[in-house]
Amino acid sequence: MSALQEATGALPGRVTTRSRQMVAESQAGIGRRVWSTMVANPKLSVGGAIIIVVSVLALLAPWITRHPPDVQNPVYRLATPSAEYWLGADSFGRDTFSRVVYAGRVSLSIGLLSMALTVVIGVLVGALAGYYGGWVDRVLTRVTEIVLVIPTFFLLILTVATFGRSIPLLILIIGLTSWPINARVVRAEILRLRKAEFVTASRVIGGTDPWIMARHLLPQLIPIVIASATIRVANNILIESGLSYLGLGVQPPTATWGNMITDGAGFMRQAWWLVGIPGAAIFIVVLAFNIFGEGLRDFLDPRSKAGAR
């Protein structure tokens, strides 16, 4: 034992220097790889940059706005943009800039949290259906088809009419209705992987179903799930804005981009920016998530890009 230690005595030191070197090298490698990826894949970097900027603005809302979003100042009713009200004021004299930034908090959190729910349900349903096949697959596929075939807005109206309107409920409802496409993607992928040799190998050495699923199959899905989840955020933000526009989503006075547009629509002729600014906010954020998702897909699966080109 000690002889062995002595014999290899010099090794640990060498290993450490060597491993440090390797770490340093790979860190430089990662840095360079990230940089070259960003240059080679502008969708990823532009989309990501916009998402970061918008998120930071939303997070810093109390510190970068001059007026609280709900405070009414009738003197500034429908005011044009000025030093005091950067993006003007709405029909109640509320600061448009402040409202659009605070609304970003609401829209982004609804988009992200409902996406999380979508992904959990989608992965669960898709993985179970794809892995077990047979009647499990038949039942789950039918359920997926049922939710998919009911036009989303009608299903949402029904659930909102039943369960009422609050932000947590909205997240729940959007999450519960928007998973079918993710489930389909996951199911197809699991069906493809299920017959792979490494799965058979794991089963031969005694791997149980949950083990194979958690250890071998689900990790392979991470790229495809992340890419579709990003696009899902964009879709869910659009759904939320539509519902809020209809008066079935987030209720005033809490600002969201959707209900700001409803408020502003009546004053469009005098103050187009009351529609234009929240409209642009939705457009920019949704576009950013979409192109980031596309970029991610190209990056994770170069074949998809080759196929599309």
Place this chain on the structure above:
Amino acid sequence: MKYWLGKLLETVPLLIGVSLLTFAIFRLAPGDPVALVVDPTMVSEEDQQKVREDLGLDAPLPVQYVTMMSGMVTGDLRSFKSKQPTMEVVMDALPVTLLVGGAGLLIGLVVALPLGVLAARRPNGWVDRMVSVSMTTSLAVPPFVLGLVMILFFSERWRMLPASGIAPIGTIGFAGMDSLPYLVMPVLVVAFGPATIFARYLRDALTSVLRDDFVRTARAKGLNEPVVLTRHALRNALLPVVSLLSSLIPITLGGSVVIEMLFGLPGLGRVTTQAALSRDYPVVMTAVLFVATVAVLSNLIIDVVYGWIDPRVRV
């Protein structure tokens, strides 16, 4: 024949599933379901009991389900506001929704066809780039924002088109040619998204078909390019577009809600939203079931068309 029959039979469990889901959502509501329909603080206990009986809410669940479903068909299930049978309310609203949605999808396809072909003929050319970019961009434009911008210019500024309604004041309901100007903007808003998506799909399908051997053979035979394109390539490239249609139909029907509210069209979406806002639950439920049935049936038609274009799927 057996293929079509099988397809038809497949839709039955789907429709039953849809109706069970809508019923389940209704019954999952916390508290007394009567509270969904009437405000318990405003309505006497007797009236609440009457509502309960009308809806058959004191019966066992399976009986309730059957009562409700048959009530929709027989007209026993009535709107709480207008007392009209819910099926009538829904049927009155349906034509506008189908007209606007159908015309929108059709125009989307018509616009997309030449764009997709041009893009595929010159991959990476300017048309191709434009098709790619416009799909990503159009997916980020909420239809109600597009509609409001159109109203601002075409109605408010230039006074070219009416902003709201389906017919001139004084006429009730759809008024033939007089209604046409009222439909221009809604149809264009519906067509906007599908046009870019169709174009992109067609382009992708066509580029890969154009690389196929049979296209080379056709060209080698000396057929001229238009014939190769229409007879050989396009016929094959249209398949993914047709199957795309089956996922766009529920989306378009769902989108009708926002568009009808925006343009004040008396369609299914507006009727449902207003019913939901005024707690007219039977109408909401009937409308949801009905619109899902329309989606299922149109998908059935698409399956039939698909089998007709590509006989291979029938086997």
